[in-house]
Amino acid sequence: MNRRRIDLFVLSFFMGLLAWFPAYAQQADLEINTPAVAAIKSAMQARHTTLEAHYASGAIGLTRDGFVAVRDANTVPLSQRQGVNAEVGAENNDRRKLYQEIARANNHPEWAEQVQSTFAQRWIQKAQAGWWYQDASGAWKKK
Amino acid sequence: MIERTSSPLSLDGRQRLGAGALLALASCTFSACVTINIYFPAAAAEKAADKIIDEVWQIQGKPSGDKQPGDSANPQTGK
Numbered sequence: 001m002n003r004r005r006i007d008l009f010v011l012s013f014f015m016g017l018l019a020w021f022p023a024y025a026q027q028a029d030l031e032i033n034t035p036a037v038a039a040i041k042s043a044m045q046a047r048h049t050t051l052e053a054h055y056a057s058g059a060i061g062l063t064r065d066g067f068v069a070v071r072d073a074n075t076v077p078l079s080q081r082q083g084v085n086a087e088v089g090a091e092n093n094d095r096r097k098l099y100q101e102i103a104r105a106n107n108h109p110e111w112a113e114q115v116q117s118t119f120a121q122r123w124i125q126k127a128q129a130g131w132w133y134q135d136a137s138g139a140w141k142k143k
Numbered sequence: 144m145i146e147r148t149s150s151p152l153s154l155d156g157r158q159r160l161g162a163g164a165l166l167a168l169a170s171c172t173f174s175a176c177v178t179i180n181i182y183f184p185a186a187a188a189e190k191a192a193d194k195i196i197d198e199v200w201q202i203q204g205k206p207s208g209d210k211q212p213g214d215s216a217n218p219q220t221g222k
Contacts, residue, residue: 029187030187032194045201048200111183118185118189118192119195126200126202
């Protein structure tokens with residue numbers, strides 16, 4: 001009888017494991033294929049065609065917290081400065097929405113901050129040579 | 144005179160009940176583990192970020208892990 005009980009315990013252990021596995025496997029990837037993420041992404045993609053030149057000129061740079069900021073407005077002709085400010089504002093709005101949406105899509109809205117800091121590192125890591133970014137202390141550096 | 148304290152049949156029934164309870168307990172234990180398993184998946188987040196950044200910045204072909212040769216989280220790095 002004792003032996004049978006042990007067998008049953010082992011059986012229930014594996015059944016429990018079976019129930020647990022799909023939940024674990026699901027964590028291998030973060031859900032990013034939602035309509036909201038797609039919409040934000042395509043807006044950012046379109047905006048990048050204008051922002052790209054400003055990254056290269058050093059007018060704007062990547063901040064250490066995952067956003068963009070005007071770094072040196074003097075490199076932008078006066079007539080275009082307001083436009084650049086507006087683009088930077090719109091970009092940061094989209095980025096904030098993106099971080100929140102990814103956290104929300106994965107059923108953990110409280111992850112938004114960690115998603116943001118992950119992105120902060122990856123934007124800088126993937127930035128092209130010559131672009132400006134903020135180091136950990138907040139100082140601007142050229143890549 | 145031999146008297147049985149309990150028949151094998153009733154013992155079996157009790158055993159079955161015990162096993163059922165045990166199974167339910169084990170399942171509950173494991174589902175509880177899943178419920179409280181809410182750590183931030185850093186590697187998955189990095190992968191997701193890379194994918195999105197590549198699309199937004201239209202970075203093509205180039206493996207994203209080129210600056211981190213040891214980055215096992217990125218399957219693209221394999222040559």
